[in-house]
Structure formats: C-alpha cells, structure tokens
Amino acid sequence: MQLLSKLILVTTVFLGNIVPAHAEDYFVESQQAYAAAAKKVSAGDVIILANGEWRDFEIVLTGKGEKGKPITLTSEEAGKVVITGKSNLRIGGQYILVTGLVFKNGYSPTSEVISFQRSKEDLASNSRVTQVVIDNFSKPNRYESDYWVGMYGKNNRFDHNYLVGKSNQGVTVAVRLDTEESQKNYHRIDHNYFGPRPVLGSNGGETIRVGTSQYAETDSYTTIDNNYFERCDGEIEIISIKSGRNIVRENVFHESRGALTLRHGDNNLVERNIFFGKGKDHTGGVRVINRGQTVRANYMEGLRGTGFASALTVMNGVPNSPANRYVQVSDALIENNTVVDTALIELAAGSDAERSATPTDSRFANNLIAAAGEDIVIKAQDDISGITFAGNILAFGRSAQPIAGIEMRAIPMKRAENGLLYPEDNVLTVGAPRDLKPVSRDAVGPNWYAKPDNASRFGRGEKIIVLPGEDTLPEAFATARSGDTLMLQPGEYRVDRTMVVDKAVTVAAAGKSGKPVTIRFSRPALFEIFEGGNLRLDGVQISGADAPDSVGNAVIRTSIYPMLANFEIELHDVRVKDLNINNSFNVIALGKGSFADKIEIVASEFVNISGSVIQAVGENDDYGRYNAEYVKIHNSSFADIGEEIVALYRGGTDESTFGPHMWLGGSRIAKSGKSKKNKTGASFFLHGVQDTRIIHNVFADSAPIVIQHSAGEPATCVAQNSFADTPEMKLKELVYQGAFRLQENCMWPAKDAAT
Numbered sequence: 062m063q064l065l066s067k068l069i070l071v072t073t074v075f076l077g078n079i080v081p082a083h084a085e086d087y088f089v090e091s092q093q094a095y096a097a098a099a100k101k102v103s104a105g106d107v108i109i110l111a112n113g114e115w116r117d118f119e120i121v122l123t124g125k126g127e128k129g130k131p132i133t134l135t136s137e138e139a140g141k142v143v144i145t146g147k148s149n150l151r152i153g154g155q156y157i158l159v160t161g162l163v164f165k166n167g168y169s170p171t172s173e174v175i176s177f178q179r180s181k182e183d184l185a186s187n188s189r190v191t192q193v194v195i196d197n198f199s200k201p202n203r204y205e206s207d208y209w210v211g212m213y214g215k216n217n218r219f220d221h222n223y224l225v226g227k228s229n230q231g232v233t234v235a236v237r238l239d240t241e242e243s244q245k246n247y248h249r250i251d252h253n254y255f256g257p258r259p260v261l262g263s264n265g266g267e268t269i270r271v272g273t274s275q276y277a278e279t280d281s282y283t284t285i286d287n288n289y290f291e292r293c294d295g296e297i298e299i300i301s302i303k304s305g306r307n308i309v310r311e312n313v314f315h316e317s318r319g320a321l322t323l324r325h326g327d328n329n330l331v332e333r334n335i336f337f338g339k340g341k342d343h344t345g346g347v348r349v350i351n352r353g354q355t356v357r358a359n360y361m362e363g364l365r366g367t368g369f370a371s372a373l374t375v376m377n378g379v380p381n382s383p384a385n386r387y388v389q390v391s392d393a394l395i396e397n398n399t400v401v402d403t404a405l406i407e408l409a410a411g412s413d414a415e416r417s418a419t420p421t422d423s424r425f426a427n428n429l430i431a432a433a434g435e436d437i438v439i440k441a442q443d444d445i446s447g448i449t450f451a452g453n454i455l456a457f458g459r460s461a462q463p464i465a466g467i468e469m470r471a472i473p474m475k476r477a478e479n480g481l482l483y484p485e486d487n488v489l490t491v492g493a494p495r496d497l498k499p500v501s502r503d504a505v506g507p508n509w510y511a512k513p514d515n516a517s518r519f520g521r522g523e524k525i526i527v528l529p530g531e532d533t534l535p536e537a538f539a540t541a542r543s544g545d546t547l548m549l550q551p552g553e554y555r556v557d558r559t560m561v562v563d564k565a566v567t568v569a570a571a572g573k574s575g576k577p578v579t580i581r582f583s584r585p586a587l588f589e590i591f592e593g594g595n596l597r598l599d600g601v602q603i604s605g606a607d608a609p610d611s612v613g614n615a616v617i618r619t620s621i622y623p624m625l626a627n628f629e630i631e632l633h634d635v636r637v638k639d640l641n642i643n644n645s646f647n648v649i650a651l652g653k654g655s656f657a658d659k660i661e662i663v664a665s666e667f668v669n670i671s672g673s674v675i676q677a678v679g680e681n682d683d684y685g686r687y688n689a690e691y692v693k694i695h696n697s698s699f700a701d702i703g704e705e706i707v708a709l710y711r712g713g714t715d716e717s718t719f720g721p722h723m724w725l726g727g728s729r730i731a732k733s734g735k736s737k738k739n740k741t742g743a744s745f746f747l748h749g750v751q752d753t754r755i756i757h758n759v760f761a762d763s764a765p766i767v768i769q770h771s772a773g774e775p776a777t778c779v780a781q782n783s784f785a786d787t788p789e790m791k792l793k794e795l796v797y798q799g800a801f802r803l804q805e806n807c808m809w810p811a812k813d814a815a816t
Contacts, residue, residue: 065314084130087281088137092118104156105130112137117146121187123179126156128187136161137393139192140509153179158190158732163510164198166758173211174198184214184242190222190742192507195252197226202623203654204686206231206265209361210479212283213237213776218249225256225505225513227295228625230265233258236283238276238304248283254506257292258514260318261629262656263686264717266295272304277325280305287311288585289505291358292515294318295347296717297369302329313499320345320370325384328353335481335499336372337362338403340433342810343719346403348410349395350378350759351388356395360481361491364403365433367718367773371407372400373428377443387416391447393423399492401474401482403432409443414798421447425466429484429492432458437466453490461780518565518629524548526571531555534568543593549601551576559584562594565629570600583607588617590628590655597631605640612643615650623654623720631661637641640670644738646703647672653679657689660717664696669734671703678710678720678748685715685750695809698729703736705764711749714772714796722752736766743767743791754778762786770802771795 084105087098092115098108104127121572122343126132139161147170152159164174174195177185195209206233209224219234220232227805233255238244255268268290271283281304290312291488300309305379306328314321323329331347336359338344345366347356356373364372378389400406409419425448432438438458450466453691460467480498493595502512507627522544527537529552543564548571566810570578580587581604586597587603596617608614616637617630640646648667651657660675667674677688692709699706709721725745734744744764747753749771756778756779761764765788768777779790792801 067346087141094616095120095739102132105133107135110136110142111161112141114143114145115148118144118148120144120148120150121179122151122159123153123183125159126158127153128156128655131156131189133158133160135159137477139507140194142686146453149174149176151176151179152185152188152296153183155186155188157185157267159190161193161197162435165196167196168198168200169207172207174207176208176211176213176390176729177217178211178213181240185217186214186216188217189218189220189222192222193219194223194507196223197223197228197272197561199227199229199625201625201654203229203261204263204623204624205229207234208232210234211237211587212246212248213243215242215246216248219332220249220251220253220516221505221507223256223510224253227258230261230263232265232270236271236281238272238279238281240361244276244279245282245814250283250285251287252500252505253288254290254502255290255293255308255510258295260656260658260690260720261295262688262690262718262720263684264715267298267301268293268295269299270301270303271307272302272326274303274325277303277384277733278305279326281326282306284308284310284314287500287505289315289500289502290311290317291315291502292317295541297719298322298324298717302414305329311500312762313337315340316344317341318343318345318366318370320366320374322348323350323354325351327351329355331356332358333494333497334359335497336361336364336530338362338366340365343370343689345374346400347371348374348376349390349393350376351390353392353552354390354394355395356393357673358494358497359398360497361400362402362482366406367405369410371405371410372403372698373398373406374410375408375420375423375448377409377416377420378414378524380418382418385413387420390420391422393420396424396428398430399482399491401429401600402433403431403438403803404433405437406430408439408445408448410526412443419444419447423448425450425453427452428492429454429456429472430458434458437461439464444796459533468770485516485528503660518544519567520544520546524547526550529553530741532557538566538568538767549578549687553579554580556580556582556586556587558657559586560588561591562588562596563591564593565595567597567599570602575669576600579604581607583609585609585611585614586616586618590617590619590624590805591632592624592626595629597633598635599633600635601792602636602638604638607644607645608640608642608646613645613647614643614645616640617648618650619652619655621652626655627656627658629659630657631659632665633663635665637666638668639672640672643671646670647676648674649676651679652687659693660689661690661691662694662697666697667699667702671738673704673706673708674699674708675707678708681710681712685711685713687721688698690720693722693724694726694728695724699733700731702733702741704734705741705743706730706733708741709748711751712771713749716773719751721750723747723750723754724810725755725758727757729759730763732763738766741767750776753779754805754809755779756781756809758782759786760787764788766790769793769795775802777802778804780805780807
C-alpha cells in the first residue's frame with residue numbers, strides 16, 4: 062500500500078495541470094481490474110493503467126464527472142502504456158478525461174479507435190482526450206474504412222495528441238452530427254500533431270471532416286485551431302467542412318497535398334492559417350463553396366496546387382443545387398490574404414454543363430498575390446462579375462484576363478521574425494496581418510513522443526559487401542535491415558528463391574570497374590513486395606533466361622494479399638533482358654490492393670520482354686482507385702517489349718485524388734507493344750491518368766500510345782517526340798463532352814515535384 066501511495070503521488074506530479082485533485086485512485090494491472098474500477102468511479106476519481114503492453118483491450122469509460130473534478134483515465138507514466146492488437150476506446154457520460162496512452166501495433170475491431178460515445182444513448186459531453194498517441198494503428202485492408210477519432214456529443218475537446226500514418230480508408234478525425242445531441246456541439250480540436258498521412262489512391266483520405274453531406278445544412282460550431290498538419294497527403298481535401306458556422310483558425314499546413322475545403326454548410330470562418338507548400342506538388346490552400354464563407358488573414362507560400370487544390374479556389378455551383386451537391390457561392394468574403402510563390406488562384410472553378418452557377422454577391426479585397434514564376438497566377442473559368450475586387454495587388458506574375466480591383470505592382474518584400482514575407486513598406490495594408498504567429502511543430506502533440514523525420518527510405522543504413530555465387534544475394538538480403546545497401550561485387554549471382562521485400566533495401570553494383578553484375582533467377586519472381594517493403598536497384602543487370610516456363614512471371618511483383626503500406630520502387634542504371642520464357646513476363650507487376658507512391662526508372666535498358674515493364678491495372682473496378690501515384694521514366698530505352706511498356710489504370714469518375722501521374726522523357730522505344738497477347742494494342746496504355754507528360758522521346762516500329770480520359774481535369778501533354786513506323790496516338794474522352802484535351806507545350810517536372 063505504501064508503494065501504491067508513492068506511485069500515485071509521482072503520477073499526479075507528472076501530469077501537473079492536466080489531472081486535477083481527485084477523490085479516489087485505482088491503480089490497475091489487468092483488464093479485469095480495469096473493468097472493476099470503471100464500474101466504481103465517480104467525480105474526481107482516477108484510473109491509472111500500469112506501464113506495459115495492453116493487448117486486445119476495448120476500453121470503455123463513462124460516468125458523471127464534474128467541472129474541475131473529471132473522471133480520469135491515465136497512464137502510470139505518459140507514453141509507457143501501449144495499447145496494441147484489436148483495441149479501442151469509447152467514452153460516454155460527462156467530464157471524462159483521458160491522457161497518456163499510446164495506440165500502436167494494431168487496429169480497432171470496430172469503426173473507430175477513439176469514440177466520444179459509449180453507445181448511441183450515451184454520448185460524451187464536456188470531455189477531453191489529450192496527449193494521446195495513435196501511431197499507424199490502421200486496419201490491415203487499405204480499403205476497409207474506419208475513423209481514428211469520432212467526436213459526438215457536445216463541448217468536447219481533442220488536444221495535444223499525435224496522429225500519424227493512417228493508411229486505410231476513412232477520416233482521421235470525424236465530427237459527427239448524426240443526432241440532435243451532437244449538433245451545435247462547440248467542440249474544440251486544437252494543438253494536435255497530424256503527421257504524415259500517405260496518399261490513399263481513392264476517396265476517403267481526409268484528415269479532418271466536420272459533418273457529412275446528409276447534414277450539410279446543420280450548424281456544428283466546431284473550432285479547429287493551432288494544429289500542425291505535416292505531409293497530410295491522403296486525398297484532395299485535408300480538412301473537409303460539411304456543416305455550418307465552424308471556425309478554422311491559426312493552423313499550420315506544412316507540405317500537405319490538398320486543400321482546406323468548405324465543401325458544404327454556410328457561414329464558416331477560415332482565418333490566420335499558415336500554408337507552407339515548400340514547392341511540393343499539389344499543395345493547396347482554401348476552396349470555397351456555399352454561402353457566407355469568410356476567408357481572411359491567411360498566409361500561403363510555396364503552393365503548387367492547381368484546379369481544386371489551388372491556393373484560393375472559388376467554385377462554380379449547380380443551379381438550385383441540393384445541399385449535398387455544389388451550392389452556388391454567394392456572400393463570400395476573401396480578404397487580406399497573402400499568396401506568394403504560388404502556382405494558381407482559380408475563380409469560378411469546375412465550370413461545366415452541370416456546375417454553371419457562377420459566384421455572386423462576393424468580395425475579394427486587399428489580398429497580396431505573387432506567382433511562383435512569370436506565368437498566369439489568376440485564372441477565371443467562367444463569369445466572375447458576381448465578385449467585387451478591390452485593393453488587391455498582384456506583385457509578380459499575371460492574370461489570365463484584366464480584372465478591375467487587382468493592381469499589378471512590383472512590391473519589395475522581406476521576411477519578418479515570424480518567418481513570413483511582408484512588404485518592406487509598412488504602410489501597405491494588403492495581405493496577411495503582421496502579428497501572425499505560426500504554431501510551431503514543438504508546441505503541438507505530446508512532448509514525450511518523438512515526431513517522424515522526412516528522410517529518404519533508402520541509403521540510411523549500412524553498406525554490406527556481397528560476393529557472387531549461388532544464393533549469396535538472397536542470404537544477404539534476408540539479414541539486411543531497413544535502409545541498408547547491398548554492394549554487389551562484379552560477377553554472376555544465381556538466385557533460386559523469391560526474395561521477400563519487407564524493408565527498404567538497395568541492391569547496387571559496387572564500384573565502377575566496368576565489369577557487370579548479373580542476377581539470374583529461377584523462380585516465378587525475383588522480388589516480392591510485402592508490408593513495409595521498398596526496393597531500389599542500381600547498376601545491376603537482370604536476366605530472366607532461367608525463370609520457369611510459366612505465364613505471368615515477374616522481376617518484381619507485389620504480394621497476392623492486400624497491402625496497407627505504400628511503397629517505392631526505383632531502377633537506376635539497370636539492364637533487364639530475356640524475360641521471354643513464356644507469355645506476359647513482366648518487369649514490375651502491381652496487384653490489386655497495392656499502392657506505389659513512386660515507380661522511377663532512370664538511365665535503364667529493357668530488351669526482349671514478352672510482357673510489360675510496368676503493369677499497374679489491378680484496380681479495375683472503376684471505384685476511383687489506382688496502383689501508383691507517380692510513374693517516372695527518364696533517359697531509358699525499350700526494345701522488343703511484347704505488351705505495353707506501361708499499363709496504368711484509374712477508373713471511375715471520382716474527383717478526390719490527384720493521380721496517377723505518368724512522366725516519360727528522353728527515352729527510346731523500338732519494336733514494342735506488338736505482341737498478339739497485348740489486349741490494348743498500345744505501347745503505353747493510360748486510362749484515367751490525371752497528369753501525363755510524354756516529352757522528347759523517340760518511337761520506332763511500335764504500337765500507338767493510347768490515352769483515355771475518364772475523370773477530373775486531366776493535364777495531358779505530348780510534345781517534341783518523333784514517331785517512325787508508329788501509328789498515331791489513340792485519344793479518347795470517356796466523360797467530357799468535347800475535343801480531347803491535349804497540351805502541346807509542357808516541361809519536364811521539377812526534380813522535387815513528387816517528394
């Protein structure tokens with residue numbers, strides 16, 4: 062008993078102001094003991110979980126705490142209680158406080174990891190979850206949906222938490238308005254670290270959503286403030302507001318693809334937020350839809366998003382739209398925002414036969430704008446006479462059309478102590494206010510849990526020398542750790558087993574002796590990507606001459622099971638030949654339920670292959686899903702490729718994703734795509750690809766390029782190529798009514814565009 066008293070004293074001192082003075086303490090070391098304590102607690106009581114792993118623990122806590130005397134659930138030491146396996150947390154009642162827990166190495170057996178309701182009849186109110194970690198606690202199937210946090214009831218707070226790595230479908234934090242008791246809720250979501258959320262490759266990857274389409278005309282009164290969103294790349298909407306009278310204030314969005322979207326609901330306020338794109342592809346700002354929205358005093362720098370993810374997007378609506386479609390923008394106020402080093406501001410966006418209702422009774426005033434280059438930075442897709450422009454300055458770049466109320470004037474700017482750019486002339490009142498204080502990365506989340514770094518997956522570990530011989534490579538591969546590089550000495554490597562890639566490994570030719578490193582394999586696949594796997598090949602030669610005589614072999618393939626984690630495959634200075642022992646022998650084959658952040662091929666050569674170099678058509682159900690975000694091929698050559706060099710498919714008409722991207726530059730293609738087994742009849746088959754750039758390539762005696770547009774506003778550019786004995790491209794619009802949208806002037810993307 063003396064030990065327990067000391068423990069409780071230490072815990073109380075450690076938690077400081079989070080846990081107030083209490084009436085009764087329950088130190089529990091088992092789930093049975095917890096269940097017994099949870100039945101007894103009353104206002105002011107504290108349940109303390111013992112340090113250690115709590116596996117398959119479905120935590121339920123409810124009761125009637127009081128203001129200043131909550132019922133508290135905490136850890137013996139913050140961060141040392143780890144909830145694993147099939148576990149979750151449900152709280153109900155009033156004045157409940159939860160702190161100090163870590164959810165890791167598992168997933169919720171239900172639809173939420175943390176729920177502010179014990180049941181439909183028992184919602185939480187005046188309750189708080191603070192300094193809790195949810196770290197990669199995702200369901201094993203990427204398309205099985207759940208929320209990490211579901212907020213119900215009223216007057217609840219979710220603050221100083223850490224949420225990183227949600228890889229499956231579903232919103233990270235959802236504010237639910239599905240009952241009257243959860244509407245006009247006055248929740249607060251603040252000072253949380255929303256860390257990297259990988260690209261989902263389909264709809265359903267929002268970080269925060271407030272409301273749903275069904276409750277679009279309902280007011281929520283939720284405040285989202287002082288959070289840090291870092292590399293939240295799940296889909297086009299980072300925050301999706303689908304209700305009314307919410308406040309989004311003083312948050313930082315750092316290198317996050319997508320936009321803060323006022324999707325449904327009226328009279329929302331977005332102010333004093335900071336958006337740092339750092340030149341990253343598809344980084345956006347604020348998208349405006351509906352009535353009475355205010356966007357003011359925000360700072361945006363280095364954003365590269367266009368279309369629905371522009372720095373500022375004002376949408377066209379649907380005439381007489383239902384609340385859950387696109388309500389016409391009216392009475393919007395967009396003022397005193399700074400938008401610098403940025404790709405685009407788009408007005409009357411999304412204009413088409415359905416979205417024909419242009420913005421009305423709106424004001425765009427005192428904004429400071431500077432483009433990333435000399436190109437167009439302001440573009441209107443339709444009539445903008447319903448927007449009044451006044452006092453705006455365009456300091457660099459140009460507008461696609463003259464707009465009264467936007468003055469083109471060069472303004473010297475300098476960086477202030479808060480890290481933001483302001484006019485040197487202090488008298489100017491355009492742009493964001495000078496008293497902005499971006500919330501720092503260190504000020505959010507629990508201070509006892511380290512935030513992730515942004516280092517490359519490859520080359521972070523040791524360099525391991527591998528000698529030629531029978532199975533020397535798979536033996537070294539099996540013992541390598543993530544980040545290691547296997548340095549292969551010149552000679553021949555014979556492999557009679559498939560190497561399982563469940564870590565980030567580089568296989569590279571050692572030195573520059575001029576003598577080749579050749580890998581020959583006798584199994585249906587040389588490498589198979591599993592969870593956590595990433596593979597880079599550098600300077601090696603691969604021969605398929607010893608592979609079994611069967612259809613569908615591959616050098617690199619994904620697991621037959623659905624994969625949760627995204628991965629990367631890189632081939633640099635690689636030569637692949639003689640994959641022709643049977644039909645459809647591919648270099649890279651991506652299966653259903655797998656997703657590559659990037660497949661990059663540079664300075665490589667592919668000869669005598671019966672199948673494809675990249676086969677990425679596994680997601681063919683037309684749900685808007687696809688297998689690879691970026692496919693980048695540069696300065697490479699392809700000869701005698703039987704089927705498509707690249708087959709990349711994204712079906713459906715969903716507009717919530719940015720990809721896929723297909724970039725082909727400086728490469729030579731000869732005698733390719735002409736096999737009778739090639740069902741598409743194409744050398745490159747691109748269906749639903751959103752960003753296609755085929756530049757400075759030479760095609761000879763090959764099948765045509767086939768490009769089919771299916772959704773969104775695809776940007777397709779085919780420029781400065783030569784075609785000899787190759788049929789004309791086959792271009793088709795599957796949804797858009799009009800001529801095929803083809804650009805003839807484009808550049809190879811910046812080196813860091815996909816990073």
